[in-house]
Amino acid sequence: MKKHHISAIVISLITILAGIIASFEFHKLHVSESLYPSERLSSEGMLSDYFSGIKDTNGDTKVYFFDSGKPGATVFLAGGTHPNEPAGYLASVIILENLIPEKGRVIVIPRLNNSAFTCTDPMEAFPQSFHIDTDKGPRKFRFGSRATNPLDQWPDPLVYSHKPSGQQYSGLESRNLNRAYPGSPKGTFTEKVAYAIMQMIEKEEVDISYDLHEAAPEIPIINAIVYHEKSEDIAMYSILELEMEGLQFTPELSPKNFHGLSHREWGDYTKTYPFLMETSSPVQGRLRGKTNEELILNGVSENYKIAKETGALRIAYRDEGEQLEHRVGRHLSGFMAIINSYNEIHIDNTVKISGLPAYQELVENGIGKYLNN
Amino acid sequence: MKKQSFKIFSFIAISAILFSFSPEMGKYEQPILITSAGQSADVKLVKLLAKKQELNAETKLMADLSDLEGIKTLIIVPGFSSKGLGAAGISQQDEMTRVETLVKAANEKNIPIVMMHIGGNARRGGQSDGFCRLIAENCKAMIVVAQGNEDDFFTRISEEKGIPMESVEKISFAAEPMGKLFK
Incomplete structure (x- = not known):
């Protein structure tokens, strides 16, 4: 040879x-990583139960029901609209694994855009996963993409025209679930997922709905509760309650002409009161520097500290960093404050839950203490 | 007198002198028009505070000259919000023009302006400060949530222009000084 x-x-x-x-x-x-719902889980379903067009696709995802057995309001919580925003996903997992419903019921979908958990964004150097320490060892969670996996929807158009408004976005946004509502049974993969979610909200007669997010520290909409105009009173009372806990949230009204987003279309097309919450996550920002698991967990970025000190832009960054516990804790406190405010206004149809850690507990004890595995 | 005691005495004396020179917040009349400068939804929180204080107040995010008819006090809540501007369907420059026109008209009609900055540092810096400065320099009294004044931005304007300012720690604490302005 x-x-x-x-x-x-x-x-x-x-x-x-x-x-x-x-x-x-x-x-x-x-x-998918395993999730361990609390003992009070009533039943599980799939999103395709509401629209068979996504059955046996990467768009289908688990729907968890916690029914107290006592009549009351229905709450829907969505994590993982954007799987590159880990605090939104982790907050929904902590709620899933600790929730005790006492009145009314809660529906949780932790992986709302399941397809986007199966890839990361190209050229961003994001790690594929991160780990949370628990008493039983580290637990791994996926860090995904902002958009549906291109294997499930391709190619992107040059310009994405939202249906039915006709509003135009960049082509990449055609795979962004939070630009696809109300969706369409005959639309793209992402529009079909959005349609299934709308069907679920309507069929389950959801009263309060949450979409949990994170954003880069330089984005103007940060540490905020974005609300539909019909949710205004609930949002304002919540913000005052949160402030008394020492957590500052800014109110942001959902623009009527900004289409495709949960805080707009969930509210326009169903009777639910929608809320979208944002925390500050340096790992998503343009100035973040070295991109690794450490940045996801500890949120410490010298670049953002410097940027904040220049005063050139408003940078929502704490000098000690934006730790994942802090970000998840904000979501959990926001979740509870909105329920409390809803209950004060809708005294005939309340919802009561327990079992969730308060912000301070989460920060002091760490996320791992509240994970079941 | 021991050195430490002298220091404490001096501090109290200086504070008392400064306090005696700080201008009064003053009294204002109703009905009140509450509007935004920058279209942040903070204006809705101020509306809630006014309701708690049982004030005769109307809230209009996009108030214009015609809304000043019959108004005795104009409360302006500065703070930029891109979502708010989007909701209103206007640009930042459009909003600045609206606010400048409103401030000018209020001054011409002798309608006092009260500034309430309650958004903390989220409504400071960047695109917010243009609105903050315009309103702070043209108002008769300011109520400020302390976090939005960590750099003494409003304190400096208050001292330079002789405008009374009340600083509170939390948004909900702003209700009391707000109520006192009208009672």
């Missing part, structure tokens, strides 16, 4: 081996 034949065989074998390893790694992206 000639020398160059041997070289060719060796190179081919190395390539095949690399391909096999890569295929295992790629396959792992499509494996």
Whole structure:
């Protein structure tokens, strides 16, 4: 055998081996981590129960029901609209794994855009996962993408025209679930998922609904509660309650002409009171620097500290960093404050829950203490 | 007198002198028009505070000259919100023009302006400060949530222009000084 034949065989074998390893790694992206609902879980369903057009696709996702057995309001909580915003996802997981419904019922979908959990955003150097320490060892969570996996919806148009408003966005936004509402049964993959969510909200007669997010520290809408105009009183009372707890939230009114978003279309097309909450997450920002698991968990970024000190932009960044406990804690406190305010206004149809850690408890004890595994 | 005691005495004496020179917040009449400068939804929180104080107040995010008819006091809540501007369907420059026109008209009609900045540092810096400065420099009294004045932005304007300012720690604490202005 000639020398160059041997070289060719060796190179081919190395390539095949690399391909096999890569295929295992790629396959792992499509494996969902296990979640462990609290003992008070009543039942589980799938989003495709509300629209069969997404059955057996990556758009289908688990729906968890917590029914107290006592009549009251229905709450819907969505995490994972954008799986690259981990505090929104983790807050929904903590609620899922600790919730005790006492009156009314709560519906939780932790992986709202399930497809977007199966990839990361190209050219962003995001880690594929992060780990939370628990008493029983570290627990792994996926860090995904802002948008539906291109394997599920491709190609992107140059310009995405939202249906039915006709509002135009960049082509990439065609895979953004939070630009796809109210969706369409005959639309794109993402529009079908959005349609299924709208069907669920309507069929389950959801009274209060939450969409949990995070954003870069330089984004103007940060540490905020975005509310539909019909949710105004609830939002304002919540913000005052949160302020008394030492948590500042800014109220942001959902623009009537900004279409496709949950805080707009959930409210326009159903009777629910929608709320979208944002925390400040340096890992999403343009100035973040080294992008790794440490940044996801501790949220410490020297670049943002410097940027804040220049005063050139409003930067929502604490000098000690934006730790995941702090961000998740804000979501949990916001979740409770909105329920409390809703109850004060709707005394004939209240919802009561317990079992969730308060902001200070979460910050002091860490997230791991509230994870079941 | 011991050195420490002298320091404490001096501090109290200086504070008393400064306090005696701080201008009174004054008394204002109703009906009140509450509007925004920058279209932040903070104006809705001020509306809630006015309701708690049982004030005769109307809230209009996009108040214009015609809304000043019959108004005795104009409360302006400065703070930029891109979502708010989007909701109103206007640009930042459109909003600045509206607010400048309103302030000018209020001054011409001798309608006193009270500024309430309650949004903390979220409504400071960047695009908010243009609105904050315009209103602070043209008002007769300011109520400020302290977090929005950590850099003494409003304190400096208050001292330079001789405008009375009340600082509170939390939004809900702003209700009391607000009520006192009208009672």
